[in-house]
Amino acid sequence: MDQDVVLTAFDQRVRRRPIPDPPDGRVEDAGTVVRLAGAWNGVVWSDLARTDADAVIAEQVRRFAGVSWEWKHYSYDEPADLPERLVAAGFTPEQEEALLVADIADLDLGVRPVPGVELRAVEDERDVAAFVAVHDEVFGGDYSRLGRTLLTALREHPGTAAAVVAWAGEVPVSAARAEFHAGTGFVSLWGGGTLPAWRGRGVFRSLVAYRAALAEARGFRYLQVDASPDSRPILRRLGFTELATTTPFVHP
Numbered sequence: 001m002d003q004d005v006v007l008t009a010f011d012q013r014v015r016r017r018p019i020p021d022p023p024d025g026r027v028e029d030a031g032t033v034v035r036l037a038g039a040w041n042g043v044v045w046s047d048l049a050r051t052d053a054d055a056v057i058a059e060q061v062r063r064f065a066g067v068s069w070e071w072k073h074y075s076y077d078e079p080a081d082l083p084e085r086l087v088a089a090g091f092t093p094e095q096e097e098a099l100l101v102a103d104i105a106d107l108d109l110g111v112r113p114v115p116g117v118e119l120r121a122v123e124d125e126r127d128v129a130a131f132v133a134v135h136d137e138v139f140g141g142d143y144s145r146l147g148r149t150l151l152t153a154l155r156e157h158p159g160t161a162a163a164v165v166a167w168a169g170e171v172p173v174s175a176a177r178a179e180f181h182a183g184t185g186f187v188s189l190w191g192g193g194t195l196p197a198w199r200g201r202g203v204f205r206s207l208v209a210y211r212a213a214l215a216e217a218r219g220f221r222y223l224q225v226d227a228s229p230d231s232r233p234i235l236r237r238l239g240f241t242e243l244a245t246t247t248p249f250v251h252p
Contacts (some may be wrong), residue, residue, distance in 0.1 A: 001103055007076070007243045010224060013184035015042045015045040026148045030141075032056050039149055041069035042248075057089045061251065071249040074099065080198060083247070091249035097226040101186075101242040104216045104223060108237050111209035114168060114201045117173065118251065119210050122163035125151065130165050134175035138193030159218075164210050166194070166203050173198040178211040180218060186217040189225045204234060 016034060018027050025038015033056060034045040041064055048056055060071070071086055078083075083093065113119055122131050132147035153161040162179035174194035180187050189211055194203050212223055226246055227235050236242070 001101070001241055002069060003241060003243055006101055006222065009184075010099075010186060010222075010243070011045070011074075011076075014181050014186050014188070014224070017184075018044060024152060030059075030124075035060070035063070037064075039145055041067050043069075043071045046071075046077060046082075048082065050081075053079055053082060053085055054089070057085060061089060064251065069251055071251070073247050073249055075245040076216075079178055083249070086249045089251075091251050094130075094248045094250055095228065095246050098232050099244040099246050100225045100227045100232070100235050100242055100243045102212075102223045102235075102238070102240040104212050104221060106141075107209070107212050107223070109209050109213045109216065111202065111205050113203055113206040116168055117198075117203060118167050119164050119200075119206060119208075120167055122150065122154070122165060122175075127163075127165060130167075130172040131163055131175045131177075134165065134172050135181070135191065135193060136227045138195065162211065162214055163191075164207060166198075166207060168198065174203045174207060176207040176211065178214060180215070180220065185221040186224050187211070187220045187222070189223055192231060204231065205238060208235070208238060219232060 018036065025036050025040065026195065028035040028037055029159035032047055032052070033043050035043050043060055069187050071091060073083060073086065087093065120127070122128060128147045128151045132143045135143035135146065150161060150163055159180060161177060161179050163175065165172050174192065176189065176191040178187050178189055186200065189208065192204050215223060225235060225240065
């Protein structure tokens with residue numbers, strides 16, 4: 001993998017042009033920034049100069065007045081002191097994640113779950129409820145909005161998203177989803193949280209392989225993940241390469 005070429009492609013095709021509009025919102029291209037507004041609000045791409053960065057930041061704060069939102073910062077974004085400027089404008093940085101990318105051709109798509117675990121595609125409301133229940137338990141909080149967004153995507157925008165739940169009998173033990181960025185060559189992987197009793201058994205790896213196979217069947221080349229410290233070493237062993245880091249800066 002030519003890391004510079006792939007990073008440029010990701011930046012220009014996925015971050016810079018997140019089209020079409022997501023099922024639960026809209027894309028707003030303001031020239032120096034690209035925003036998503038809707039169920040999730042925030043800046044997903046920016047190209048700022050030191051001379052105008054503070055003014056553009058202030059403009060986004062006014063744009064999202066009254067709602068919680070975030071500025072998704074990547075380590076290669078300009079200006080170099082953008083994180084400090086965001087903090088000065090009232091943002092709080094959350095946990096840094098690694099931008100990992102893999103060429104699907106380099107991955108083992110034959111990874112299977114351990115005996116006693118079955119992977120099932122999310123197709124209906126019952127499946128979405130199980131998907132949400134796993135997220136609530138593993139990550140904490142209320143993921144019902146994510147469930148509604150996923151169900152809308154599956155019903156009204158087929159081909160833009162897919163999700164899978166790992167079942168141990170009738171108990172959901174892990175869940176993950178994928179977003180297919182048409183015309184970009186990239187598929188984004190999200191979730192993969194697994195109940196504590198089932199960690200270390202290869203369930204997470206099987207969910208990655210499952211979604212990679214879906215991506216390959218649909219003609220995509222790359223998988224992209226914003227990886228937490230927990231999943232980062234697993235994904236690297238599977239063949240993912242770190243291209244940058246990304247940090248969500250949250251504005252109240």
